Amino acid sequence: MRVTLQSLSSTIQSQLSELTARQAQQQTRIATGQRLLQLSDAPTDIADIVSYRSMIARMQRYSSTLDQALAEQNTAEGALESISSTLSAIQTLGVDALQIANQDKWRTLAVQLRSNIEAIIEAANATHGDIYVFAGTKNTASVLVPSPPETTQRPFELVTTTPTASNPSGLEVRFKGNIEPRTVQTGDASAEQVSTTADKIFGAGGTALFDTLIALYNTLAYNSDGTPRADGQIPSPDQLENVSSLVKQIADASATVNATTAELGIRTNRMTSLQSQLQEDITRQREFLSRLTDTDVAQATMQLQRDQIAYEYSLKVGARLLNLSLFDFLQ
Amino acid sequence: MIRSLEIGKRALLASQRGLDVTSNNIANVNTPGYARQAISLRPGESIPVGGTMLGMGVLVTNIRQFRDQLIERDVRTYTATQSYYQQSQTIFQRIEAALGEPGDQTIQTALQQFFDAASELASNPSRMANRQLFVARAADLASQFNRVSSAIADLRSSTADRTSQDIERVNQLLAKLAGINQQINATLDSSGQPAPSLVDQQHQALEELSAYLDISVTRTATGTVNVSSGGMMLVSLDSSLKLRVEKNLDSSSGATTLRITAQKQDGTSVGTLSPGSGELAALIEHYNVTLNPAAPSSQFSVARELDRLASAFADRVNTIAAGGYGLSDSGPTPPGRPIFTAAGGGPLSAGTIQLNPALASDPGLVPTASAPGEPGNNAVMSAIAALASDSSFLDTLTPEGYYGSITAQLADRGAGASDRLSAAKATLNQINQERQSLSGVNLDEEATNLITYQRAFEAAARVVTVTSDMLSTIVNLGR
Structure with missing residues (x-):
């Protein structure tokens, strides 16, 4: 085969150009850490890469949702513990009221009980950020509009209404929220309830427990005819029986609160465990993605080195081949 | 003698033509599209001399190019x-x-x-x-x-x-x-x-x-x-x-x-x-x-597919949002407020999709709840968020x-x-290598041709000189 100057030079040029392009490519891969510089570098991997990225983004989203849900549940858990502890104190107060030695102190005990009821209401109005955790989906001040005698934009409020025979103090706890649960997505096909509804804690309508507590208060603070109890006045047998019955109801309510707290704890554990699982999955998926998208620096460096050597020798050989012709030897 | 001079002249001309073609090849060594050339020589017609046929030197028939039409x-x-x-x-x-x-x-x-x-x-x-x-x-x-x-x-x-x-x-x-x-x-x-x-x-x-x-x-x-x-x-x-x-x-x-x-x-x-x-x-x-x-x-x-994705995405999100209430919405019927609208009022596509301007000026209007007056109700927004993993979104695939x-x-x-x-x-x-192999100019080859034609020219010139000397000898015989 005849070899001409032009074929020689075009071959050398295309080889040098190819080697330069390859070096530039390896250099970019090392500098950016990215194996794929364009989609067509690995067409078979693109669908997998998009899929891994999508999966990682979704898992991070669920993890972030769980973070927020756990923070809210921690607040709810704290409030429930406070409610439970106050209910225990009320139970003790009720039992104390039944003791003969304390039967002349019901008026004082009633004052303590009211203070405890207010403490429970305070705990029931616990907030996480700007939301009330036990108010269902009507959980911000903007929609908790008070109607007289209510005065606050909080979900639970102790108000005083017109006294009646059955409620001589006129005390009443109003609940302005609702008992709709709030759920969030924690997986492609799974959701978790993040809110604890008021009926699960305080019974029917979110106020049943308060009705019991106010009934106890009325029994301790008022006589059967609705007149305020005088200091040192001894209660009637009916009233003692009533207190006994109410203390039992409070004990049952306290058990319900404890069960709800336990349920919340179980849910929190489940979420914590799910989050750990998600973190592990994210790490694993990132590793798979990295294998597809990231540069193997050692391999790229070796390839760059090989290309540099080839380039250097191509230049040397090309220069020699193109340097001499028969004309150099003609006299 | 005159025949020898003619033969010498023909040889000189052939060598000169050869040198011309070689020079042209060398000059066009880098010319794109150039195909090397060579002279075609043939022996001159023989003439009868003293009972034998005598060749009359060399003739240039044509200048041919090396080119293969198939290539x-x-x-x-x-x-x-x-x-x-x-x-x-x-x-x-x-x-x-x-x-x-x-x-x-x-x-x-x-x-x-x-x-x-x-x-x-x-x-x-x-x-x-x-x-x-x-x-x-x-x-x-x-x-x-x-x-x-x-x-x-x-x-x-x-x-x-x-x-x-x-x-x-x-x-x-x-x-x-x-x-x-x-x-x-x-x-x-x-x-x-x-x-x-x-x-x-x-x-x-x-x-x-x-x-x-x-x-x-x-x-x-x-x-x-x-x-x-x-x-x-x-x-x-x-x-x-x-x-x-x-x-x-x-x-x-x-x-x-x-x-x-x-x-x-x-x-x-x-x-x-x-x-x-x-x-x-x-x-x-x-x-x-x-x-x-x-x-x-x-x-x-790619243009049609992106339009399809954008319009399907906007449609799905808007359909979910249509049943939702913003923070200040009330009444039994949802306001049917879309998240995305088409700029200029035309059909939704990748080129026209835009955020509903009403939402941009008041984010409180974003429909998140399935019932009015429930700021904590996330049913609608959860459904929008769940679209991310909805594998029946388009052609049994999620949006991503x-x-x-x-x-x-x-x-x-x-x-x-x-x-x-x-x-x-x-x-x-x-x-192209094959074409170069046939049509390209090889400088070594041309240098060899150069020497060949130079030597041929020198030899032909020598023939003319010798013939001239011989003619001179004959002319001077009578002196």
Whole structure:
């Protein structure tokens, strides 16, 4: 085969150009850490890469949702513990009221009980950020509009209404929220309830427990005819029986609160465990993605080195081949 | 003696012609399209002298070019193929750049951020900061769709411009070939052969033309060529057709397509030309299909697929949002407020999708709740966030999955163009080597020829000198 100057030079040029392009490519891969510089570098991997990225983004989203849900549940858990502890104190107060030695102190005990009821209401109005955790989906001040005698934009409020025979103090706890649960997505096909509804804690309508507590208060603070109890006045047998019955109801309510707290704890554990699982999955998926998208620096460096050597020798050989012709030897 | 002088003269002339051709070869060693030349020699007619036949030296019959028409045809075929895939690869790379792939500023990233914001808002729908973030992410997503759509429309427009420029050059080349045909017929040598320089120019023009379209060349006995493409005769002797790019508007879809039409120099229409291969074929194919938002669904169009994704996404989100209430909404019937609207009121597409302006000015209006007056109700926003994993979103894929299928198809086609370009380049390179092997100038060879003709010239000159001396001796015999 005849070899001409032009074929020689075009071959050398295309080889040098190819080697330069390859070096530039390896250099970019090392500098950016990215194996794929364009989609067509690995067409078979693109669908997998998009899929891994999508999966990682979704898992991070669920993890972030769980973070927020756990923070809210921690607040709810704290409030429930406070409610439970106050209910225990009320139970003790009720039992104390039944003791003969304390039967002349019901008026004082009633004052303590009211203070405890207010403490429970305070705990029931616990907030996480700007939301009330036990108010269902009507959980911000903007929609908790008070109607007289209510005065606050909080979900639970102790108000005083017109006294009646059955409620001589006129005390009443109003609940302005609702008992709709709030759920969030924690997986492609799974959701978790993040809110604890008021009926699960305080019974029917979110106020049943308060009705019991106010009934106890009325029994301790008022006589059967609705007149305020005088200091040192001894209660009637009916009233003692009533207190006994109410203390039992409070004990049952306290058990319900404890069960709800336990349920919340179980849910929190489940979420914590799910989050750990998600973190592990994210790490694993990132590793798979990295294998597809990231540069193997050692391999790229070796390839760059090989290309540099080839380039250097191509230049040397090309220069020699193109340097001499028969004309150099003609006299 | 006179015969010897004639033989010497012929040898001198032959050597001189040989030196001329060698010099011309050396001068054109780097001239594109040049095919080396050589003189053809034959012995002079023998004449009877004293009962024997005596040769009368050497004669130059013609100057021949080393060119193989089969190789030239292959060069043109693979030049067209290479140009087609080169242009396709360029367009696919520009589409990839428009999509921002592989990178961080992509539609996929914007989709992820939209769903992140929706999920965040579902976690706490009453929080104004979450609503503002959701509105910002929805606007970002719409603007990503707009940006990519606009970049693809720009690419389509520049593809049309490039087609017009190419057609202009093709017309110049067709006219040039017709002109060369005319010159060849006017300057045939005594043996009926065309001037080598005209043949070189002809081949160069044909090779350049083949980069634009797939051509078929028929050569006549005198060296003129007829050029056709897609069954249409473009150059015939000294006449050539004039090509034009026309835009056709499809009244039903509102989309335009390109086509090449041909007309005679007097303006008579000849018909539509299908370039078959070459740069023009690639440009027209990508303008009419890959970049055409109204391309038939049987062919892959990145513009149509992005429009489909954008409109399906907006429709699904809006359908869910239609049943939702914002923070201040009341009444038994939801306000039916969409998240996305179409700019200008037209149909929703990647180019027109935008955030509902009402939401931009008041994020509290973002429909998140399934019932009025419940700021903590996240049912609607949760359903929007759940779209991220809805595998029945479009063609049994999630929104990101569908976007992934677009990029995968794009990557596949880009890689296909790249692979075929490499193959065409390698083949063309090999054919060019074969052509160089036959037609290229080898300087060592020419240097040898130079010495050969120099020595032959010296020897012929010596023959003339010796003959002259002998003649002189004879002339001086009588003195």
